[in-house]
Amino acid sequence: MRVLLDLERCQGHNRCYAIAPEVFDVDDYGMAVLLHDGVVPDGLHDKAALAIANCPEFAISIADSSADSSADSSAGAAGE
Numbered sequence: 001m002r003v004l005l006d007l008e009r010c011q012g013h014n015r016c017y018a019i020a021p022e023v024f025d026v027d028d029y030g031m032a033v034l035l036h037d038g039v040v041p042d043g044l045h046d047k048a049a050l051a052i053a054n055c056p057e058f059a060i061s062i063a064d065s066s067a068d069s070s071a072d073s074s075a076g077a078a079g080e
């Protein structure tokens with residue numbers, strides 16, 4: 001599971017950090033920061049989902065679930 005953060009929507013409510021401090025941090029301006037590059041560690045998926053549901057700005061979303069936790073970066077960005 002991986003989460004995405006839209007900093008243009010984040011207004012610093014910090015509910016994400018309060019609910020799942022293992023997944024979210026807060027910067028010096030009170031805005032959310034994703035830990036672990038947004039990859040949610042096993043066992044914290046429910047907490048991350050709760051944080052997503054509790055963000056009043058809808059600033060957090062779930063990334064493509066097919067990405068799973070296996071970091072297979074075989075997708076090259078080469079275009080011809």
Ligand code: F3S
Pocket residue numbers: 009010011012013014015016017030031032054055056057058059060
């Ligand atoms: Fe921002 Fe929402 Fe968290 S507004 S600080 S992402 S609860």
